Amino acid sequence: MKRNPIFHIAMMMYSLIYFVPLLWMALSSLKSNEEITMNPLSLPTSWDFSVFGEAFISGGLGKYAINSAIVTGTCTSAVLLFGSMAAFAFSRLKFKFSKQLMALITLGLILPLQSYFIAQNALFDFLGIKDTRMALILPYTAMGLPLAIWLFRAYIQNLPKEIFEAARVDGASDLKVYQTILIPMLKPGIATVAVFTVLSAWNEFLLALVYIQNDDLKTIPTGLLTFSTRYSTNYHLLFAALTIVTVPMIIVYVIFNRKVIEGLTEGAVK
Amino acid sequence: MKPTARWIPYFLVAPAFTIFAIAILGPIMATFGLSLTDWNGFSTPSFVGFENFTHAFHDKIYMNSYWHVAVYVAATLILEVVIGLLLAGLVSSKSNTTFYRVAFFTPVMLPLVVISVLWTFLLNPDLGILNRLLGQLGLESWQHIWLGDQSTALLSISVISGWIFAGFYMAIFYAGFQRIPSTIIESARLDGATEWQLLRGIKIPMIKNLTEVAILLCFTGGIQVFDLVYVLTNGGPYDTTQVPTTYLVRVVFRDQQMGYGSALAVILTLVVVAVGLLYNKLRTKDDLVVEY
Numbered sequence: 001m002k003r004n005p006i007f008h009i010a011m012m013m014y015s016l017i018y019f020v021p022l023l024w025m026a027l028s029s030l031k032s033n034e035e036i037t038m039n040p041l042s043l044p045t046s047w048d049f050s051v052f053g054e055a056f057i058s059g060g061l062g063k064y065a066i067n068s069a070i071v072t073g074t075c076t077s078a079v080l081l082f083g084s085m086a087a088f089a090f091s092r093l094k095f096k097f098s099k100q101l102m103a104l105i106t107l108g109l110i111l112p113l114q115s116y117f118i119a120q121n122a123l124f125d126f127l128g129i130k131d132t133r134m135a136l137i138l139p140y141t142a143m144g145l146p147l148a149i150w151l152f153r154a155y156i157q158n159l160p161k162e163i164f165e166a167a168r169v170d171g172a173s174d175l176k177v178y179q180t181i182l183i184p185m186l187k188p189g190i191a192t193v194a195v196f197t198v199l200s201a202w203n204e205f206l207l208a209l210v211y212i213q214n215d216d217l218k219t220i221p222t223g224l225l226t227f228s229t230r231y232s233t234n235y236h237l238l239f240a241a242l243t244i245v246t247v248p249m250i251i252v253y254v255i256f257n258r259k260v261i262e263g264l265t266e267g268a269v270k
Numbered sequence: 271m272k273p274t275a276r277w278i279p280y281f282l283v284a285p286a287f288t289i290f291a292i293a294i295l296g297p298i299m300a301t302f303g304l305s306l307t308d309w310n311g312f313s314t315p316s317f318v319g320f321e322n323f324t325h326a327f328h329d330k331i332y333m334n335s336y337w338h339v340a341v342y343v344a345a346t347l348i349l350e351v352v353i354g355l356l357l358a359g360l361v362s363s364k365s366n367t368t369f370y371r372v373a374f375f376t377p378v379m380l381p382l383v384v385i386s387v388l389w390t391f392l393l394n395p396d397l398g399i400l401n402r403l404l405g406q407l408g409l410e411s412w413q414h415i416w417l418g419d420q421s422t423a424l425l426s427i428s429v430i431s432g433w434i435f436a437g438f439y440m441a442i443f444y445a446g447f448q449r450i451p452s453t454i455i456e457s458a459r460l461d462g463a464t465e466w467q468l469l470r471g472i473k474i475p476m477i478k479n480l481t482e483v484a485i486l487l488c489f490t491g492g493i494q495v496f497d498l499v500y501v502l503t504n505g506g507p508y509d510t511t512q513v514p515t516t517y518l519v520r521v522v523f524r525d526q527q528m529g530y531g532s533a534l535a536v537i538l539t540l541v542v543v544a545v546g547l548l549y550n551k552l553r554t555k556d557d558l559v560v561e562y
Contacts, residue, residue: 007364015373017433021392022376024399028391040397041406078289086286094272095279101287108294110546112494114515115539118522118532119300120293122311142293145286164271173274178282203381205497206515210523221383225501228387235397238387245384253379257372260379265441269483 022246029239036235055240059231063216064223071133071219072201075140079197080190082141083148088178090149091156092164108146109270113206121210135211136219140204144197150270155189156182195256195263220245304532311528322533331509332517332534336541339513342428343492349432351488354439355481359469361440362447371444374437382434386501389430393417417503420510427502427511431495439484446477486549490542514538 028036029051030044056062089095090102120139124130129138163185167177183190205221212218218226224245231237253260273279305322307315326332357374361367377385392398393416401413416426450473458468474481496515499505505512505520518538522531 004364007360011360011367011370015370018373018376018437020399021388024392025388037397040399040402082286082289085282089273089279089282092271093279093282095276098279098283101283104295105287105290107298108290110543111294111298112490112539112542114494114518114535116294116297116301118528118535119297119304121522122300122304122528123292123297125311138289139293142289145290149286168271168274174278174282199379203379203383205381205383205500206519209500210519221381221497224381224387225383235391239391242384242388246380249380250376253376254372257368257375261371261375261441262445264378264438265445268438268487269442269480 022250025239026243026247029236029243031236033233033235036239051236051240052244055227055237055244059227059237059241060215060223061220061227061241061244064218064220064227067133067217067223068202068219071136071140072198074133075137075144075201076194076197078137078141079144079148080194083145083193084152084183084186084190085178086145087149087152087156088174088182091153093174102149105146105149108143109150113143117207117210124211130211131214131217133217136201136204136208139207140197140201144193144200147196147267147270148193151193151267152186152189155186159185191259192263192266195260196267199260199264301532301535304529305536307529307532309529310526315529318529322530323537325530326533326537331512332514334509335512335514335517338424338511339493339495341424342431342495342513343489345425345428346431346435346492347485347488349428350435351439351481351484353432353436354484355443355474357436357440358443358447359465359473362444362473363465363469371437371441375441376437377434378438378441382497383501385434386430386498390417390502393426418507420507423503423507423511427498430502431498434498439488442480442484443477446480447473450476482549482553486546489545489549493538493542493545514541 024040027044028040030047030049031042035042035045086105090098117139121130124135129135163181164177167181172180202219203221204219208219208222209225212222215223215226224241227241228238231241304315306317306319308318308321309315361370361374393400395401395413395415395418400416404410404412414422416422454472454476455468458472463471494515495513496519499511499513499516500519503511505516514534515538518531518534521527521534
């Protein structure tokens with residue numbers, strides 16, 4: 001295909017809409033507060049990276065990141081394990097009430113968060129699990145499961161039936177088939193579901209806002225919001241915080257961009 | 271297949287279903303029940319029938335919040351879906367466009383709260399770069415307190431939403447375009463079709479199903495917009511950007527009106543489900559288009 005410089009120049013110009021805000025954020029974190037207010041568009045005069053350490057440790061960002069990692073890791077493992085187990089049963093095994101149970105779980109794909117979070121909040125109050133990590137792990141897992149089961153089921157139904165029947169002839173039990181045959185064959189599906197679950201849990205805001213008041217347990221979205229109120233006039237520290245949160249995510253994203261884009265779009269379109 | 275032992279399927283389904291039932295199914299039913307009560311979260315709920323719903327339909331802020339969200343959805347249909355479609359057309363018209371696709375998708379995977387905080391700075395009247403750039407271009411009259419001015423706040427939120435999600439819809443449409451058999455595209459090119467004709471005449475009609483899914487996503491996602499509005503304006507100034515979700519959170523967690531809040535939640539749920547069902551009815555099934 002022939003090269004087209006005009007096309008690429010135009011596209012680069014358009015890309016600036018995305019690059020300029022992010023670049024401005026990163027550069028502003030290196031400027032002093034006076035520089036930021038006087039000359040928002042100038043480059044930093046010195047390259048002092050200690051501000052990142054300050055935001056990470058005394059600002060508490062490190063703490064929020066660890067909380068996010070624990071919550072996201074736990075709920076993603078649970079979604080992958082329980083979701084694949086249930087999807088295997090729903091797609092390959094005959095049992096009573098399977099249609100009804102699947103229909104109920106499908107409700108979770110349609111109904112918005114608002115349809116249950118008020119009573120969920122009351123329930124967690126009653127159980128005394130608000131302000132614990134469980135208050136996030138439990139709903140994030142429950143929210144991830146319907147989509148995981150739905151996608152896994154579609155993947156399993158596309159696998160040739162004969163594989164499962166052959167294993168049966170060889171005398172393997174269903175649990176053995178799940179472990180030794182299904183899981184290895186489900187790997188592409190697992191990657192898609194994992195991307196979707198990880199990002200939804202990592203970025204979730206409303207429930208985290210309502211269920212976690214203890215600063216030591218806050219995740220990145222609510223932690224960053226607390227941070228931004230606490231340091232509302234300390235601009236360069238705030239920009240440093242924003243940069244710390246976004247840059248690692250962008251690096252991981254650039255490396256795995258195909259999987260991330262696939263995971264998020266397939267998860268949404270389902 | 272019949273399971274090798276009768277208990278196995280139940281064993282496989284039990285953990286997922288139990289978690290789902292405790293965290294979601296139970297609370298859904300309880301929320302519907304609570305919507306018929308007056309409850310502050312501490313006392314015993316008292317049954318009031320449909321009073322909360324009557325109240326809701328006379329609640330000016332709540333009714334206006336649907337008007338605001340309708341404006342937001344209409345704006346994002348253009349700023350997200352239409353722009354996403356155009357971007358997909360552009361990046362699929364040439365080879366070697368991975369860079370642009372990756373760049374345009376970046377905001378989609380970042381936390382909305384983080385992006386919202388960043389945008390409050392970009393639009394900040396004193397140190398934000400938007401007003402500064404307008405000033406340097408000699409367009410002082412275009413400068414605004416974007417998020418604090420009643421006439422620009424909702425529009426600003428919609429534009430930011432477009433900045434985030436146009437890349438998302440681009441990715442969906444791009445994936446669709448890639449599934450169109452290349453022989454069709456190549457023969458149209460040989461016949462001298464321009465890229466624009468190709469997009470309008472072949473590519474867009476062939477991904478019709480996907481466009482319908484995208485519009486539905488934009489609708490149902492838009493009605494539930496929360497993070498962006500909460501951080502950018504929290505419904506202000508003077509409730510001019512109040513959307514159903516932000517008002518709901520205010521009623522439940524600031525005013526402690528759990529019963530009334532539940533009724534508002536039930537109405538919102540019914541609206542989302544109704545939009546989904548209505549849309550499914552209107553959708554035409556067409557065998558000629560590419561399945562996603």
